[in-house]
Amino acid sequence: MRRSVFKSPVFLFSVVLIVVLLNLSRVTRYITGKTIVPQGVVIPISRFRTTMSTIPLDHPYYKELEIASLAVKRASVLTKKLSDSIATTQKSGTHTKDDKSPVTVGDYAAQAIVNHAIQLNFPGDEIVGEEDSDTLRENTDEAKILSAKILEIIKEAEEETSSYSDKVGSLTNLNDIFDSIDLGTSQGGSEGRIWALDPIDGTKGFLRGDQFAVCLALIENGKVVLGVIGCPNLPEIILSNEDQTGVIGGLYSAVKGVGAFYTPLFDSDEFIPLADQERIKMSTNTSPASIKVVEGVEKGHSSHSTQSKIKDILGLNRDTVHRQTINLDSQVKYCVLAKGQADIYLRLPVSDTYREKIWDHAAGNVLVYEAGGKVGDITGTPLDFGKGRYLQSKGVIAGNNEIFDTVIKAVKEVL
Numbered sequence: 001m002r003r004s005v006f007k008s009p010v011f012l013f014s015v016v017l018i019v020v021l022l023n024l025s026r027v028t029r030y031i032t033g034k035t036i037v038p039q040g041v042v043i044p045i046s047r048f049r050t051t052m053s054t055i056p057l058d059h060p061y062y063k064e065l066e067i068a069s070l071a072v073k074r075a076s077v078l079t080k081k082l083s084d085s086i087a088t089t090q091k092s093g094t095h096t097k098d099d100k101s102p103v104t105v106g107d108y109a110a111q112a113i114v115n116h117a118i119q120l121n122f123p124g125d126e127i128v129g130e131e132d133s134d135t136l137r138e139n140t141d142e143a144k145i146l147s148a149k150i151l152e153i154i155k156e157a158e159e160e161t162s163s164y165s166d167k168v169g170s171l172t173n174l175n176d177i178f179d180s181i182d183l184g185t186s187q188g189g190s191e192g193r194i195w196a197l198d199p200i201d202g203t204k205g206f207l208r209g210d211q212f213a214v215c216l217a218l219i220e221n222g223k224v225v226l227g228v229i230g231c232p233n234l235p236e237i238i239l240s241n242e243d244q245t246g247v248i249g250g251l252y253s254a255v256k257g258v259g260a261f262y263t264p265l266f267d268s269d270e271f272i273p274l275a276d277q278e279r280i281k282m283s284t285n286t287s288p289a290s291i292k293v294v295e296g297v298e299k300g301h302s303s304h305s306t307q308s309k310i311k312d313i314l315g316l317n318r319d320t321v322h323r324q325t326i327n328l329d330s331q332v333k334y335c336v337l338a339k340g341q342a343d344i345y346l347r348l349p350v351s352d353t354y355r356e357k358i359w360d361h362a363a364g365n366v367l368v369y370e371a372g373g374k375v376g377d378i379t380g381t382p383l384d385f386g387k388g389r390y391l392q393s394k395g396v397i398a399g400n401n402e403i404f405d406t407v408i409k410a411v412k413e414v415l
């Protein structure tokens with residue numbers, strides 16, 4: 001009997017050869033740990049994965065995102081350490097500013113680190129930063145104690161994140177630290193590239209050992225195009241004020257036109273490309289029985305009583321409203337919202353004259369938009385980040401696309 005052609009050694013060898021050739025890149029990767037792309041260029045595997053994903057490696061602002069992420073991670077390592085030893089921080093490292101708000105060694109040190117990274121990589125860009133070094137440069141005992149502590153904690157954080165130093169640099173003396181802090185004096189505006197930095201957003205939360213965030217945004221011609229928020233104390237899953245679980249520490253990023261993303265903040269000591277991060281999306285929930293509202297903790301920062309009335313109008317039940325309200329300091333509220341763990345953010349003004357600062361909202365703004373939500377002032381008008389260091393509007397309301405207009409209607413009814 002004639003042997004079937006399918007069983008001939010030549011045929012079987014050909015099949016194996018075709019399979020190997022079709023999977024050449026996988027085979028090479030298995031043997032060498034490197035990937036060969038068709039042009040014969042050898043690139044590391046993580047870059048190959050990014051190229052193959054839906055998000056290209058050359059997406060807009062890739063380098064800005066990489067530098068911003070590493071700088072925010074280093075500042076987060078520093079502030080987390082302080083936050084974990086908060087009893088000492090409170091005693092020795094806090095100064096009260098002219099507007100009576102607190103500033104700690106953590107705020108100064110984090111601003112120095114992030115500003116330095118921006119200047120090193122994008123020397124033509126301006127920075128609007130919350131802090132300045134005036135107090136530290138005074139010839140007083142308090143200034144000397146604060147400054148010595150700042151130098152010490154920066155050195156510690158740089159040692160712990162030394163693998164980033166080729167990208168974000170390092171600061172080795174107090175003069176350079178003061179100069180770096182003072183790079184943040186831009187007056188903002190609607191032209192050019194301006195970074196907005198809040199080195200510790202929610203300093204009061206930080207001092208309580210609760211939530212705070214390191215917030216960095218890039219504003220181009222008045223529009224926020226990139227935002228990175230490091231949340232050193234934020235659990236991955238936030239269900240209510242009592243029920244919060246999962247990995248502690250999150251890094252939330254958004255690039256305009258690309259999307260919004262989450263990755264654990266302390267898991268890796270390198271930059272994780274967006275293709276390897278988790279894409280996050282706002283909820284679409286509009287049901288009064290199950291929607292969740294995020295608000296600040298501090299009654300002096302937003303009007304909790306006006307917010308209660310709005311929740312009433314939206315139809316939240318008075319018996320369950322406390323379970324549907326999540327109180328969090330700082331821009332972590334935008335992160336929880338963008339991740340779809342809450343549906344509405346209410347920040348009703350306590351005073352007619354207070355104007356929000358751009359560094360308090362810029363990064364959160366692009367995060368919510370890119371996750372599929374909306375942010376506006378109390379009239380629903382989008383926030384304008386091109387008007388200087390301050391927003392010229394009152395209050396902040398954010399929500400998923402389905403519920404936003406209903407919330408604005410309720411706000412108008414109450415005010």
Ligand SMILES: Nc1ncnc2c1ncn2[C@@H]1O[C@H](COP(=O)(O)O)[C@@H](O)[C@H]1OP(=O)(O)O
Binds near residue numbers: 298300
């Ligand atoms: N009087 C005020 N009204 C509204 N926000 C304020 C006021 N004072 C400080 N803030 C800022 O509000 C934000 C925190 O508010 P909340 O945590 O309630 O959302 C912080 O950015 C804080 O600045 P800072 O960055 O100095 O902490």
Ligand SMILES: [Mg+2]
Binds near residue numbers: 101102103130203
């Ligand atoms: Mg402050």
Ligand SMILES: [Mg+2]
Binds near residue numbers: 198200201359
């Ligand atoms: Mg702030």
Ligand SMILES: [Mg+2]
Binds near residue numbers: 198199203
């Ligand atoms: Mg701050």
